[in-house]
Amino acid sequence: MLSRVADALFWMSRYLERAEHIARLLDVCFHLEMDLRGVLAGLPELNWTSLAAILQQQPVPPHRFEGASPQAALSAWLTFDLQNPESIMSCVSRARYNARSIRGSINSEMWKELNKLYWQLCDPAFSNQARESPHEFYWAVECGSHLVQGVCDATLTHEEGWQFIQLGKFLERAGKTLRILDIQYQLLQELIDPGDRPLANLQWAAVLRSCRAYEAYQKLYVGRIEPEHVVDFLLLHAESPRSVRFSLESAAQALMAIEGASGGRGHSKAVRLLGQVLSDLKFAELEQILKGDLHQFLSGVMDRCNQVSRAIQAQYSLQ
Amino acid sequence: MTSPESRTDLFHDYSLGIAYDEMFEAPGQPRPHYRALYRRLQSLSPEEFRRRKTMTELSMLQDGVGFTVYRQEEGIERVWPMDPVPRIIPAREWKHIEAGLVQRLTALNLFLKDIYHDQLILRDRIIDPALIYQGTFFRREFMGATVPRDIYVHVCGTDLIRNDAGEYLVLEDNCRTPSGVSYMLQNRQVLKRVFPQLFEQYDVRVTDDYTAALLDVLKYIAPGGRSDPTIVLLSPGIYNSAYFEHTFLAQRMGIELVEGRDLVIDQNRVYMRTTRGLEPVDVIYRRIDDDFLDPLTFRPDSTLGVPGLVNAYRAGQVALANSIGTGIADDKGIYPFVPDMIRYYLKQDAILPNVETFRPLVPSHRSHVLANLDKLVVKTVNESGGYGMLIGPASTARQREEFRDYVQNRPRDFIAQPVIQLSVHPTFVDGDRLEGRHLDLRPFILCGEKITIVPGALTRVALPRGSLVVNSSQGGGSKDTWVLANGDE
Numbered sequence: 014m015l016s017r018v019a020d021a022l023f024w025m026s027r028y029l030e031r032a033e034h035i036a037r038l039l040d041v042c043f044h045l046e047m048d049l050r051g052v053l054a055g056l057p058e059l060n061w062t063s064l065a066a067i068l069q070q071q072p073v074p075p076h077r078f079e080g081a082s083p084q085a086a087l088s089a090w091l092t093f094d095l096q097n098p099e100s101i102m103s104c105v106s107r108a109r110y111n112a113r114s115i116r117g118s119i120n121s122e123m124w125k126e127l128n129k130l131y132w133q134l135c136d137p138a139f140s141n142q143a144r145e146s147p148h149e150f151y152w153a154v155e156c157g158s159h160l161v162q163g164v165c166d167a168t169l170t171h172e173e174g175w176q177f178i179q180l181g182k183f184l185e186r187a188g189k190t191l192r193i194l195d196i197q198y199q200l201l202q203e204l205i206d207p208g209d210r211p212l213a214n215l216q217w218a219a220v221l222r223s224c225r226a227y228e229a230y231q232k233l234y235v236g237r238i239e240p241e242h243v244v245d246f247l248l249l250h251a252e253s254p255r256s257v258r259f260s261l262e263s264a265a266q267a268l269m270a271i272e273g274a275s276g277g278r279g280h281s282k283a284v285r286l287l288g289q290v291l292s293d294l295k296f297a298e299l300e301q302i303l304k305g306d307l308h309q310f311l312s313g314v315m316d317r318c319n320q321v322s323r324a325i326q327a328q329y330s331l332q
Numbered sequence: 333m334t335s336p337e338s339r340t341d342l343f344h345d346y347s348l349g350i351a352y353d354e355m356f357e358a359p360g361q362p363r364p365h366y367r368a369l370y371r372r373l374q375s376l377s378p379e380e381f382r383r384r385k386t387m388t389e390l391s392m393l394q395d396g397v398g399f400t401v402y403r404q405e406e407g408i409e410r411v412w413p414m415d416p417v418p419r420i421i422p423a424r425e426w427k428h429i430e431a432g433l434v435q436r437l438t439a440l441n442l443f444l445k446d447i448y449h450d451q452l453i454l455r456d457r458i459i460d461p462a463l464i465y466q467g468t469f470f471r472r473e474f475m476g477a478t479v480p481r482d483i484y485v486h487v488c489g490t491d492l493i494r495n496d497a498g499e500y501l502v503l504e505d506n507c508r509t510p511s512g513v514s515y516m517l518q519n520r521q522v523l524k525r526v527f528p529q530l531f532e533q534y535d536v537r538v539t540d541d542y543t544a545a546l547l548d549v550l551k552y553i554a555p556g557g558r559s560d561p562t563i564v565l566l567s568p569g570i571y572n573s574a575y576f577e578h579t580f581l582a583q584r585m586g587i588e589l590v591e592g593r594d595l596v597i598d599q600n601r602v603y604m605r606t607t608r609g610l611e612p613v614d615v616i617y618r619r620i621d622d623d624f625l626d627p628l629t630f631r632p633d634s635t636l637g638v639p640g641l642v643n644a645y646r647a648g649q650v651a652l653a654n655s656i657g658t659g660i661a662d663d664k665g666i667y668p669f670v671p672d673m674i675r676y677y678l679k680q681d682a683i684l685p686n687v688e689t690f691r692p693l694v695p696s697h698r699s700h701v702l703a704n705l706d707k708l709v710v711k712t713v714n715e716s717g718g719y720g721m722l723i724g725p726a727s728t729a730r731q732r733e734e735f736r737d738y739v740q741n742r743p744r745d746f747i748a749q750p751v752i753q754l755s756v757h758p759t760f761v762d763g764d765r766l767e768g769r770h771l772d773l774r775p776f777i778l779c780g781e782k783i784t785i786v787p788g789a790l791t792r793v794a795l796p797r798g799s800l801v802v803n804s805s806q807g808g809g810s811k812d813t814w815v816l817a818n819g820d821e
Contacts, residue, residue: 014607015594113396114570116579117589121395128396173607271607329607 014173018115019329022174025111025119026181029127032104033158034189038064038223039088039101040151045219046084052212059200061087066196067189068099085144092143093134101154105131118174122164130157179267180325187260188318193223194247194257195311201240214238221247226255244307245299257314258294265291268325283324290317341374342381342766343758351753352498353768354419365422365816368533373417378764381416385760387526388414397518397576413809414519415759416527417766419773419791420534426787426815429492429500432684433775434783435674437488440507440661441779442677444484447660448475458676459669463693466744467666468714469508469659471622473629477646479655480553483779486653487546487617489513489790492684492773494755501687501752502670503772507662508654509619512790513776514577517542517584519812520788535817539788542776543584549780550585550615553651561614564590564604568620568636578619592620597640600647615651616641622656664713664747665691688750692743701739701748705732708748710739723800725751754800757811759793770794771811772802787815 042064049056061084065072068091077094078086094100109131116124133139133153142150162182169175197220204213217238221227224247234242250256254263265287272281280288294314302310348359355366362370373381392411421429446453447464454461464470489510491503520539524531547563554561567578569591582589594604595613603610618625624634629642644650660666668689671682690697690708701708705724712720722735739746756768775789791811792802802808 015588015590016605016607017591017594018588019607110570113575113579115589116396116576117565117582117587121583124396125394129394132393 021111021115022177023181026178027185028104028108030185036151036154043147126160176267183260183264352755354757418812439674471657474657484655488777505662507658511574514580516790523812536814537787542786552780563615566618595638600644690748
């Protein structure tokens with residue numbers, strides 16, 4: 014496979030996964046805002062602040078959205094603004110741009126679904142929905158991403174190109190889940206007062222929803238949501254497709270398959286790095302992690318994921 | 333069948349002009365092969381038709397069928413509008429077109445071989461050598477080079493038009509990197525999807541085989557008869573206006589779409605950079621013009637091409653389709669001589685005539701052109717896309733003065749032709765009715781082991797009323813083109 018094509022497949026997939034995460038986070042934020050309004054004044058703002066922190070967003074440029082409330086400005090900035098490279102629109106555009114440059118290497122069904130998502134976002138009638146019924150809008154974006162991925166898995170041959178798509182998707186997913194856990198855990202740690210329990214429950218449910226893991230969690234653990242269980246589920250669970258461990262395991266499988274196809278001898282730097290971080294997660298003891306500094310642990314994992322990304326880029330000359 | 337009088341029908345404003353009408357022989361009287369379609373269209377209300385038309389547009393937008401005008405990363409993307417009323421070519425007419433084009437391409441390939449080797453046609457004074465040497469697209473760097481199987485033009489798109497008598501004439505050949513075939517294929521897919529009823533009662537020949545036929549040609553020219561060659565399509569990249577077509581063809585043929593930066597030459601062998609290292613390439617279907625192909629031989633400032641590619645080609649290590657230097661065959665200054673070539677190489681008369689053409693290099697022609705600038709079409713010999721053209725009857729005095737200057741000072745660079753009223757075809761306009769619009773016909777000719785023409789073509793239609801310019805860049809649209817399997821009904 015052409016290196017340029019591998020690169021485009023990797024980034025197409027990464028940007029699409031990123032757009033999906035941003036959409037879901039915004040959706041959850043809108044919901045939570047309504048619930049929190051009744052609880053405590055000032056909380057909704059906090060909620061938006063943590064969203065910005067998860068996405069590592071700088072403040073919205075002043076005067077960009079004259080007259081809009083800070084929340085409305087932030088959601089517009091994260092949804093439509095092409096000036097923001099991390100907006101949904103930017104991510105979908107870049108996913109499509111990458112796909113366009115390698116249309117011959119994906120199939121027409123996949124291209125069509127991605128293209129549909131793009132044109133849907135460009136349609137003013139559809140974007141109005143973002144204000145009028147945010148849930149419908151963000152869910153449509155999420156569905157668009159699922160459709161592309163579904164068509165991809167069901168119709169594309171699972172060879173090298175498909176593996177690069179998996180690699181991009183799962184590295185991105187691991188990164189985003191790590192950020193969500195990291196930011197929210199720090200924030201919610203303080204809610205230990207028994208009086209805060211309803212609020213904590215609401216917030217932790219939101220964390221799970223941000224990873225589309227709420228229902229799966231509920232099946233596993235009955236009753237109130239416990240922070241330790243959330244960390245366990247989102248970080249270490251072996252079978253949840255949303256967990257960091259699962260994501261990195263899938264990324265490692267993809268990388269091994271690619272390496273096998275490339276006829277490499279021994280393991281490359283990327284595989285070794287990924288294997289190491291993965292085994293830390295596989296053999297981790299939750300209590301140990303929680304007793305220590307979770308933030309430090311999570312950022313450690315994140316740093317090593319970034320190293321893996323760089324090693325992959327260097328090895329396959331993907332820039 | 334509902335009575336058409338009971339409501340406004342699509343043909344309520346249809347009138348015949350002086351041009352040949354593809355559908356009607358007289359008012360309200362369709363030609364035999366259009367009768368069934370006419371009845372079908374009569375039964376449709378404008379609202380219904382409008383709905384289907386919208387569906388075609390949506391379908392094309394979602395498939396990403398379009399040409400691009402890029403300004404920034406997210407440029408303007410336009411879909412080339414397809415008119416849902418198909419153009420029908422009866423079997424007997426197609427047979428005539430096919431025979432004419434096979435003859436023409438046979439002669440053009442013989443001409444190119446001759447011009448780059450012995451130049452007998454120049455020696456025998458059929459064509460003035462100066463015309464060749466002054467041609468922009470004559471590649472003297474390529475003299476004496478042998479090309480695989482002696483085929484120069486592998487893919488040709490020849491533009492045909494019909495005069496007011498309905499006679500098919502050749503307007504021009506496109507022997508370099510002709511495009512449009514993806515629209516021929518895509519239009520059929522879209523029309524079948526949104527308007528399946530139109531196909532009832534017709535045996536339309538399938539065009540889908542085109543990509544397989546093209547692949548056969550590309551395999552046939554593999555260097556040294558290598559079996560199972562690696563074939564790639566070389567594209568200038570995403571910013572090229574025909575990029576959609578490049579991806580479409582690469583995908584259909586199952587070959588890699590590469591850009592110049594993906595290829596590298598080592599000891600005259602072409603390789604592509606892959607995740608497994610360098611892999612050899614045998615045949616390149618290139619959609620990059622000669623000028624940009626190889627900065628070492630042609631334009632040194634070009635970054636689209638591959639340094640050393642021309643040498644590898646000369647060394648016989650890689651095959652190119654089309655070959656280098658084919659532009660001299662579609663130079664409009666050479667075009668008037670194609671019937672002479674056919675006579676010279678094949679000892680036959682041209683089956684498909686040319687449009688009458690005046691060459692300002694000939695004194696009597698020049699004076700005729702200068703005296704009739706307001707009646708003629710004057711064209712630059714090497715422009716395409718409807719640029720660099722004077723349409724006499726629609727021109728201003730200033731434009732005519734400008735072209736008078738050109739014709740006098742640069743006679744080699746221009747030709748003139750009478751204005752031909754291209755044939756017209758019912759076309760959906762203003763969202764509520766059908767009116768006649770001018771069109772042309774571009775079949776695609778593949779030259780490999782034999783010459784193959786997939787039964788179909790790109791029909792381009794000029795959408796503004798009265799316009800004779802069908803190019804996509806000038807407000808043209810396209811139509812699905814049906815070649816009928818048998819009978820003429």
